[in-house]
Amino acid sequence: MITPEFLQKGDTVAIVSTARKISKTELKPGLDLLEGWGLKVILGKTIEAEQNQFAGDDGLRTADFQEMLDNPKVKAIWCARGGYGTVRMVDGLNFSEFKKNPKWVIGYSDITVLHSHIHNLDVETMHADMPADIKKRTVEAATSIKKVLFGEEYKISFPSEEKELIRTGKVTGQLVGGNLSVLYSILGSTSSVNTDGKILFIEDLDEYLYHIDRMMQNLKRSGFLKNLSGLVVGGLSDMNDNTIPFGKTAEKIIAEVVSEYEYPVCFNAPAGHIKDNRALIMGRNVTLEVTEKEAKLTF
Numbered sequence: 001m002i003t004p005e006f007l008q009k010g011d012t013v014a015i016v017s018t019a020r021k022i023s024k025t026e027l028k029p030g031l032d033l034l035e036g037w038g039l040k041v042i043l044g045k046t047i048e049a050e051q052n053q054f055a056g057d058d059g060l061r062t063a064d065f066q067e068m069l070d071n072p073k074v075k076a077i078w079c080a081r082g083g084y085g086t087v088r089m090v091d092g093l094n095f096s097e098f099k100k101n102p103k104w105v106i107g108y109s110d111i112t113v114l115h116s117h118i119h120n121l122d123v124e125t126m127h128a129d130m131p132a133d134i135k136k137r138t139v140e141a142a143t144s145i146k147k148v149l150f151g152e153e154y155k156i157s158f159p160s161e162e163k164e165l166i167r168t169g170k171v172t173g174q175l176v177g178g179n180l181s182v183l184y185s186i187l188g189s190t191s192s193v194n195t196d197g198k199i200l201f202i203e204d205l206d207e208y209l210y211h212i213d214r215m216m217q218n219l220k221r222s223g224f225l226k227n228l229s230g231l232v233v234g235g236l237s238d239m240n241d242n243t244i245p246f247g248k249t250a251e252k253i254i255a256e257v258v259s260e261y262e263y264p265v266c267f268n269a270p271a272g273h274i275k276d277n278r279a280l281i282m283g284r285n286v287t288l289e290v291t292e293k294e295a296k297l298t299f
């Protein structure tokens with residue numbers, strides 16, 4: 001995998017929206033953060049653009065992202081927010097210049113489409129918080145972005161919760177994944193990834209428990225989970241249940257679906273739709289170590 005060039009003070013970061021609309025006011029915390037790191041910022045045409053819930057129509061969102069992919073002065077593209085819409089424009093993108101001069105693509109949630117798609121181009125990306133939400137997150141969430149962008153040594157450790165569900169072990173593999181619902185939605189497309197021998201990260205928000213089960217069963221039946229090196233589960237936030245309960249937590253559902261496999265499994269990683277949403281380097285060959293006490297990801 002190719003690691004994009006690390007940033008230095010004075011470099012330029014572009015902010016665009018591939019999905020939901022957003023205002024300049026909502027971006028201010030993210031702008032202040034980047035400028036505080038000594039970086040220059042340019043805003044794409046999708047900022048303040050609006051077509052119903054989207055940041056402009058599919059054509060505008062495609063053209064805006066394409067411009068930043070091709071602009072040699074832009075060293076990183078920070079997606080402004082998630083929502084929905086990235087899958088509607090990804091097939092219109094031309095990555096030929098990007099492959100010659102890779103740059104960091106940053107975001108999470110709906111941006112999982114881009115993480116997966118770009119993984120197939122053999123370029124690393126950053127699963128991390130976005131300008132629209134950064135003021136709601138921990139200091140560690142913001143500083144983790146800086147560490148990755150500037151090429152500092154980086155690792156994450158967190159307590160082994162759900163002790164009855166974890167599976168201990170130490171493995172190495174490329175980190176892939178993102179939002180479970182998005183991974184489920186692109187399965188079978190050119191944006192889906194081959195997970196054999198890789199460490200899969202998943203997280204999700206505001207889903208019904210039966211649908212978590214439906215998605216996990218589909219990933220299993222599709223072979224997406226069979227040959228993993230490891231599974232890291234992040235935030236599973238605001239889960240919903242029916243009047244007649246499903247009878248299991250989201251964590252229990254996931255653990256049961258992968259119970260026949262032998263690779264390490266951990267839960268409650270600090271990434272996803274949660275306050276402590278740390279950066280993950282997607283495509284990086286990482287080491288995952290899960291013990292009864294803690295889990296650790298070393299990048």
